[in-house]
Amino acid sequence: MTRPRIPNYCGKPISSRSRYARLAGHRCFDLKGHPGTCSEFPYLEHLGSEAPKVRQKIIRDATMTTGAAWASDDAGPNRILRWAMLESDQVLRRFGIDMASLKPGVVAKLREKAAPYEACMLVAQKLTALVYGMANAPDVPSDVRSYLASATGAPISVTTCQVCLLPLDFNLFAAARRGKAEIETAHANPRLHTHDNVGFAHRECNIAQGAMTLDEFYGWLRDILARVDRSRGR
Amino acid sequence: MTRPRIPNYCGKPISSRSRYARLAGHRCFDLKGHPGTCSEFPYLEHLGSEAPKVRQKIIRDATMTTGAAWASDDAGPNRILRWAMLESDQVLRRFGIDMASLKPGVVAKLREKAAPYEACMLVAQKLTALVYGMANAPDVPSDVRSYLASATGAPISVTTCQVCLLPLDFNLFAAARRGKAEIETAHANPRLHTHDNVGFAHRECNIAQGAMTLDEFYGWLRDILARVDRSRGR
Numbered sequence: 001m002t003r004p005r006i007p008n009y010c011g012k013p014i015s016s017r018s019r020y021a022r023l024a025g026h027r028c029f030d031l032k033g034h035p036g037t038c039s040e041f042p043y044l045e046h047l048g049s050e051a052p053k054v055r056q057k058i059i060r061d062a063t064m065t066t067g068a069a070w071a072s073d074d075a076g077p078n079r080i081l082r083w084a085m086l087e088s089d090q091v092l093r094r095f096g097i098d099m100a101s102l103k104p105g106v107v108a109k110l111r112e113k114a115a116p117y118e119a120c121m122l123v124a125q126k127l128t129a130l131v132y133g134m135a136n137a138p139d140v141p142s143d144v145r146s147y148l149a150s151a152t153g154a155p156i157s158v159t160t161c162q163v164c165l166l167p168l169d170f171n172l173f174a175a176a177r178r179g180k181a182e183i184e185t186a187h188a189n190p191r192l193h194t195h196d197n198v199g200f201a202h203r204e205c206n207i208a209q210g211a212m213t214l215d216e217f218y219g220w221l222r223d224i225l226a227r228v229d230r231s232r233g234r
Numbered sequence: 235m236t237r238p239r240i241p242n243y244c245g246k247p248i249s250s251r252s253r254y255a256r257l258a259g260h261r262c263f264d265l266k267g268h269p270g271t272c273s274e275f276p277y278l279e280h281l282g283s284e285a286p287k288v289r290q291k292i293i294r295d296a297t298m299t300t301g302a303a304w305a306s307d308d309a310g311p312n313r314i315l316r317w318a319m320l321e322s323d324q325v326l327r328r329f330g331i332d333m334a335s336l337k338p339g340v341v342a343k344l345r346e347k348a349a350p351y352e353a354c355m356l357v358a359q360k361l362t363a364l365v366y367g368m369a370n371a372p373d374v375p376s377d378v379r380s381y382l383a384s385a386t387g388a389p390i391s392v393t394t395c396q397v398c399l400l401p402l403d404f405n406l407f408a409a410a411r412r413g414k415a416e417i418e419t420a421h422a423n424p425r426l427h428t429h430d431n432v433g434f435a436h437r438e439c440n441i442a443q444g445a446m447t448l449d450e451f452y453g454w455l456r457d458i459l460a461r462v463d464r465s466r467g468r
Contacts, residue, residue: 164454165461208442218462220398221455224439227399228452 008032014040019095024083024117029125031147040121043128043147050138054131054173061185062124065113082193085114115193122195125151127185130200133159137170152195162186162199163209163217172202188214242266248274253329258317258351263359265381274355277362277381284372288365288407295419296358299347316427319348349427356429359385361419364434367393371404386429396420396433397443397451406436422448 010028015021028038039045041059048055064079084092089099099107115123129148132140133156140148140156149155159168163186172183186201187193190211201209209217244262249255262272273279275293282289298313318326323333333341349357363382366374367390374382374390383389393402397420406417420435421427424445435443443451 164458165465204444207444210438210441218459221459224398225452225455225459231399 010034010038012038014038020081020084023081023087023095026117029121041124043125043144043151046141046144047128047131047138051170051173054170057173057181057185058124058127058131062127063120065110080110082113082115082120083117085110086116112191113193119194122151123193123198126195126198127200129154129156130159131170132156134168134170134200159200161201161205162188163201163205163214166202168200168202244268244272246272248272252315254315254318257315257321257329260351263355275358277359277378277385280375280378281362281365281372285404285407288404291407291415291419292358292361292365296361297354299344314344316347316349316354317351319344320350346425347427353428356385357427357432360429360432361434363388363390364393365404366390368402368404368434393434395435395439396422397435397439397448400436402434402436 008031010030010032012028014026014028016026026040028034028040028042030039030042034042041055044055044058047058060079063082065082065085066079080097084095084097092099099110102110125148129152131137132145132148135158145156160166161168168183173181175182180203182203183200184203184206186199186206186209188197188199190209190213212220242265244264244266246262248260248262250260260274262268262274262276264273264276268276275289278289278292281292294313297316299316299319300313314331318329318331326333333344336344359382363386365371366379366382369392379390394400395402402417407415409416414437416437417434418437418440420433420440420443422431422433424443424447446454
């Protein structure tokens, strides 16, 4: 289990009212000796006051499986905690999730989104740092800046689309076409939910990458262009 | 209006029981002096006996707007005749289609799929020829072969994915993941439904191309790879 890289964090257990609370050791990620109540996402407080939906998206994408691509009647639960997907079918039945009733493809899709609680917490920190690095993002308060720098091991810098490498604009969070956000949480390897592997991408870039890893995707593009060039006699 | 390039075709009006029948001049596309009843898709009879679903797909994709990408409660009619989308809102109201009640984005999506009856008929012929050019496709009867050669202006040859240019296999029609066919009707310019512009593509290729024209798509890929190479110091 990866340990958060936050130096000197509080680490006190946090009680959760969620029915899934006992599946993870929820903890306080505020700094040791912090004033006020414990919090899992203290570094998201400022962003939450500036852009509550972006805060929600970070927590949701970091901790929940996604479901947009397979939303249908028989697709099963649309979003579920990623660490719940590490549990056996038997344990999940106790939580009212009947994996056996889902189609094999749906089960595979859910299971491949599994990630331990700790990894999800690191992903949330990484995503928050990336948001502050976007053009037109809110100014990051100095305490949040230094928290995120220690947590992610790097200072906040210019955030680019993980796929096409163009700079990302914070305003894309508010933009949506046909109900789909223009900016998505992206995975260099779609089956690996770790901070090293996670970033943001344009929706169309993320869609184009599909189920391929980024390296597979770039190789695929190179092959396509080579065939196009050959067919056009270049 | 483009005229079909079929030499010496029957051309007799065909009566249709569809409520939309009077929106198009349905005609017989069999050869002049053909035996039996008139037919809009005589060249699809053989394929229909070998692979009825592929025949249906050709007719559906050639003549109907698509809807998969925008299926939702408020997305409006999921499939509608392409030539109906050339009619005014006022005329469509008489057919029970209330365009004004749809979201502007949905209207735009439907309207951009509009195509005249003649163009759709040529598309169906083109798609049929492409199917017979796929690896593992049924053998094409000689009369169908010569019909399609005159209709499309070219002999049946090896059919490749319109996007990635790899050969397409007929068996992909029967393959599906999560209810989505592995092979899709594709448009070099997504807003132009003409025989010159239409082909087949792998589903993932078609999705990657998205709303871009093929040339825009290839340019986009080149730009991405150039940035990737720069970022990796190549």
